[in-house]
Amino acid sequence: MLPTITVDDEKCGGAYLCRRCVLVCPTHVLGLGTSVGVRKYREVDPERFVVRGVRLDKCTGCKDCVEVCPNDAIQVSFS
Amino acid sequence: MCDWCDKYADGYERWYFNPANYARRIYKIRREEVESAGAEANPQAAGGMSVVGREFLEAWDAGDQDKVREMKEKAEAAAWLTHFGQVLTLDEALRICDMIYPIGLMTCACRRSMRALPDEENFVCMGMGPGMYKWERWPDTYRGGMHYLTPDEAKEVITKLNKKGLVQTVATFGTPYLAGLCNCDYPDCAFIRTTIDFGVKALWKGHYVAKVDPDLCTGCARCVARCQFKALNFSPSNNMAYIDQFQCFGCGLCATECDQGAISLVERASLPALANVW
Numbered sequence: 001m002l003p004t005i006t007v008d009d010e011k012c013g014g015a016y017l018c019r020r021c022v023l024v025c026p027t028h029v030l031g032l033g034t035s036v037g038v039r040k041y042r043e044v045d046p047e048r049f050v051v052r053g054v055r056l057d058k059c060t061g062c063k064d065c066v067e068v069c070p071n072d073a074i075q076v077s078f079s
Numbered sequence: 080m081c082d083w084c085d086k087y088a089d090g091y092e093r094w095y096f097n098p099a100n101y102a103r104r105i106y107k108i109r110r111e112e113v114e115s116a117g118a119e120a121n122p123q124a125a126g127g128m129s130v131v132g133r134e135f136l137e138a139w140d141a142g143d144q145d146k147v148r149e150m151k152e153k154a155e156a157a158a159w160l161t162h163f164g165q166v167l168t169l170d171e172a173l174r175i176c177d178m179i180y181p182i183g184l185m186t187c188a189c190r191r192s193m194r195a196l197p198d199e200e201n202f203v204c205m206g207m208g209p210g211m212y213k214w215e216r217w218p219d220t221y222r223g224g225m226h227y228l229t230p231d232e233a234k235e236v237i238t239k240l241n242k243k244g245l246v247q248t249v250a251t252f253g254t255p256y257l258a259g260l261c262n263c264d265y266p267d268c269a270f271i272r273t274t275i276d277f278g279v280k281a282l283w284k285g286h287y288v289a290k291v292d293p294d295l296c297t298g299c300a301r302c303v304a305r306c307q308f309k310a311l312n313f314s315p316s317n318n319m320a321y322i323d324q325f326q327c328f329g330c331g332l333c334a335t336e337c338d339q340g341a342i343s344l345v346e347r348a349s350l351p352a353l354a355n356v357w
Contacts (some may be wrong), residue, residue: 001140002133002136002137004353012320013318016195019194022195023194023195027266028193028266028267030196031128031129031192031193032191032192032193032195033192043188049195054129054192054193055266055272055276056133056136057139057140057276058266058276066261071284
């Protein structure tokens with residue numbers, strides 16, 4: 001079963017510096033992406049990174065990421 | 080010889096020992112990526128350096144074998160044209176260091192994506208060849224910056240990373256031009272991960288296969304922790320390491336760990352059943 005992983009980027013406010021959800025996930029489901037795509041000169045800005053589900057096939061639904069987020073920015077559902 | 084050697088070795092032992100494959104300008108093929116948004120975020124656009132997107136994962140999850148095969152072939156065709164890798168042994172990687180210039184030590188995009196590794200801890204990727212001059216001209220465009228290395232420094236770095244347990248691979252940036260010498264592991268490296276998890280050949284096996292000598296193996300099992308490809312098992316009934324040679328990618332990490340010298344790398348081409356298993 002694949003989850004739907006939703007991240008509210010506004011609530012998150014800084015994926016690269018926080019990174020708690022990325023690190024807590026036991027199966028390395030989450031990853032950082034660039035919200036502005038691959039563009040020259042824009043790759044350097046750490047504030048442009050956002051969290052997304054990458055290895056959706058490995059998500060067990062443990063919700064550790066949801067619990068660890070200090071800003072309630074991430075939701076995981078299997079419905 | 081693999082398909083790439085057939086096409087691009089041009090008389091050299093391997094395609095990655097042919098200097099011509101490093102000599103041209105590399106170029107980054109920039110896809111117009113869809114900005115990820117909302118619940119249906121596409122891992123491919125979003126990051127994780129993913130080779131496959133949500134649609135593939137859904138087909139995989141649903142067990143739709145026809146769709147999976149179709150998408151796999153598309154993903155492979157795209158990768159083989161632009162950006163894919165092949166496993167090297169440590170010796171092959173060291174030999175390449177003497178061939179290429181300039182050599183740049185850079186941050187790894189895969190690890191930044193999947194582990195949010197800070198730049199200071201993330202210098203495990205190497206760029207090779209004239210394409211590296213781009214970073215000299217615009218040093219800010221690559222996250223964390225670029226450190227140029229002498230061949231000896233490059234060999235030192237690679238040897239250290241191999242000891243740590245990372246697999247050496249070469250990567251094309253516009254096949255056949257090799258510009259990446261990566262130090263990979265599962266599951267954060269997108270090439271290893273996609274290949275192992277889905278059988279999408281983003282990473283080709285190397286030209287060697289590991290073999291355990293039963294007379295020398297003492298059953299210490301230190302090699303087992305080294306395999307990033309799920310090819311190494313420990314058999315308690317035999318008190319010995321067991322290598323699935325059909326799964327083995329020939330990186331040699333197990334061999335370099337064995338104190339007894341019980342693991343050796345044999346040429347893939349010498350084993351009839353494995354000669355064309357890539």
